[in-house]
Amino acid sequence: DGGITQSPKYLFRKEGQNVTLSCEQNLNHDAMYWYRQDPGQGLRLIYYSQIVNDFQKGDIAEGYSVSREKKESFPLTVTSAQKNPTAFYLCASSDGGPTDTQYFGPGTRLTVL
């Protein structure tokens, strides 16, 4: 089955800790994205990568870091510098077609204790 997987589904973090969220895709998509969703709000772009070994900041990159060492993988690290990290984190990849449609993984819900 082709798709996007994210792990873990739920993650609890103590204040001051860094945590890494996993995102893997086997769709052979070049581009991958990380979004954050807060209750009652739309998705906000954190980072995106259009090709291996390259990535760009989105609208709310402060306190986050990413890497793109493999085409299939785009992990997101939430650092202790992120002041309000409790949110639903969504990873997506896009097919590069005429409309470059994005498809989403199941998400990781991060809670800071």
Next chain:
Amino acid sequence: QKEVEQNSGPLSVPEGAIASLNCTYSDRGSQSFFWYRQYSGKSPELIMFIYSNGDKEDGRFTAQLNKASQYVSLLIRDSQPSDSATYLCAVNEYGNKLVFGAGTILRVKS
């Protein structure tokens, strides 16, 4: 700042009725427009996309695009209780980034 605006709702319709969801956008240069459905606690799933003015139909769903007026809408015919969800409108930006609206909550009452 490019913006995508949606009425937050909730929009309540009876089962079998037509649900009409609207979205306006600020960037006249936008080329592609997407509708996603999101159930509570789940990730968004693509319903359909549109990039030409006019209507595009897919089963019970019809997307309508009017670039001159900068709005895109989604019609759901024969609404079912299973259609109850949040519907997200997304508009492409330069570099294949998407800008999302906050979503409209739809409730279909049986």
